Amino acid sequence: MSYYNIQNIPLTDLAKQFGTPLYVYDADKIIEKIAILRDSFKNVNLKIKYACKANTNLSILKLMRKHGVEIDVVSPEELRLAMMAGYEGSQITFTPSGVSFDEIELAAELGTRINLDNLDVLEKFGKQYGNTKGALIRLKPHVFGGGNEKIMTAHPESKFGISIHQKDEILEIVNKYDMKIIGLHQHTGSDVKNADAFTQAATAILDIASNFKDLEIIDLGGGFKVPYKEGDSVTDMAEVGEVLSNAFLEFCKNYGRELQLWFEPGKFLVSEAGTFLATANVVKTDPIKTFVGINSGLNHLGRPMMYGAYHDIFNASNQDTSEQQEYRVVGYICETDTFSWTPEGKQGERLMNKVSAGDIIAIKNAGAYCFSMASQYNSRLLPAEVLVIDGEAKLIRKRDTFDDIVRNLVSVDI
CATH class of the missing domain: 2.40.37.10 (Lyase, Ornithine Decarboxylase; Chain A, domain 1)
Structure with missing residues (x-):
């Protein structure tokens, strides 16, 4: 995408044809970003889950699906949009925050993967479903990362996730209901510049992961920084890919089987x-x-x-x-x-x-x-x-x- 054109179409021509104000999206740039992420984690069993709250236009969702990207949603309405775009329940992850339990039940009925982010919901889910439905647990790793306090989501005072210091309470509930925990999830924040915050968060999650016997997934969220101006610093994807891939592969070796590594980029892709x-x-x-x-x-x-x-x-x-x-x-x-x-x-x-x-x-x-x-x-x-x-x-x-x-x-x- 050049400065004054998108795929050789002048911006002024687009404004004249469709009127203003107008949002214009370049499909080639989205496809390019998908490829960069895949290439950065080419040595692991990677799954990209587009955090669609960034942009929920149906055509954008269809473009993601066409290029093998699955989807992360945060509301029943986003879930319905994902299904309209052709996603099946198993390709959708539901990552809500502070929602009523009936939203969790709806997602479970539709076969989505669900992130449980507080002890109360974990208890209700275990009591209702036991080990008949797998779930992920969203953990709060107590890591500061992101462009500013409004987009940091893993620090001690964040509303998101269950604190890693509540490990004993988590395990008590999981064991009480013989729950099938298929994944652990965290999201550090947005606009994370280097590998340090990701590494700290991954270390915290992987340290706890060995306590769960049914894991299939480690989900490290998203938050890769994009450039906003000439010379702007961005996430070093090669560095992040190498460091996190090595840590993940070492964990899989010790855990005894290969797991999937998930990321949920939103801003990075669009x-x-x-x-x-x-x-x-x-x-x-x-x-x-x-x-x-x-x-x-x-x-x-x-x-x-x-x-x-x-x-x-x-x-x-x-x-x-x-x-x-x-x-x-x-x-x-x-x-x-x-x-x-x-x-x-x-x-x-x-x-x-x-x-x-x-x-x-x-x-x-x-x-x-x-x-x-x-x-x-x-x-x-x-x-x-x-x-x-x-x-x-x-x-x-x-x-x-x-x-x-x-x-x-x-x-x-x-």
Whole structure:
């Protein structure tokens, strides 16, 4: 995917054909990332489980399935979407957090693999199913890893998983109901840069694993860091692959049989594939700043406002670098919805080729946790989505209409 084109289709042509705001995804980039992950763990029995909360568009799910990637879901609705995409229950992992037990029961009835992440649910599952249904246990390894505190999920105060310090309570419940625990799972967080956090978490999980006799799976989650700007640090996949593969193979040797090694990448597979296109409504010159106001806001792409996330932004309509200026890129929502946050997580500006009203403004790394977190805030319409595959742009989600805003409203006499 080049800067101004996706598979040789100019971004401005896509904006003209489908309108803005618009999410565009490059299938080639997703396929490339799948291959990188597989190559990094080529010496083990690897299974990739796409964490679909990153992007649940049905066509993205079908693309994953076509390329042999299974799926991880966190809600009954994601589970239904996975089945619509053609996944069978055995290819789906359900990894909920703090849900009611009826969601666990539904997943069990559909034959999915289930991650149990608290002692109460572990007890209920054991009491109801005994050893008739296998399950995984999500452990909290007490490891700090991830880009910031909002996306760290394995530290001592995290809500996710059962603490490794509760090993005795876990084993008591498992033995009480003769439960069949087929896997152990952990997820360190998102944007983990190097092998250290993964190694610490894997060590903690593997130290406990020998206590379970029916294991088939060690699931180390995801969280591989992707680049957001030129020269950005990323996870060294070769290093992570070598270190974790060696530790895993050594465990399998001591355990007495080969297990599957699972990962659940979301952002790693789809983030770089996505570009968000919007139109510059106004260029507002102020004594202190020059603002570019676009026809979108935090309702469509909330990561900068929610996480202080950096996204590369450029003027797709103007490739002339001879006249550049710093602009603060902002949205049309009645909030402070700045897109141009700095790498330090503060509101800032971006040096861009000269912007005029009507230009197409492109925001990169928009494939993960962007549309999937979008809303109709301010009663604005959700944007369309397009997948570029085999050199052809295909509409994969229609733009909202006002009918979608009012569809579920019930008018009563007041």
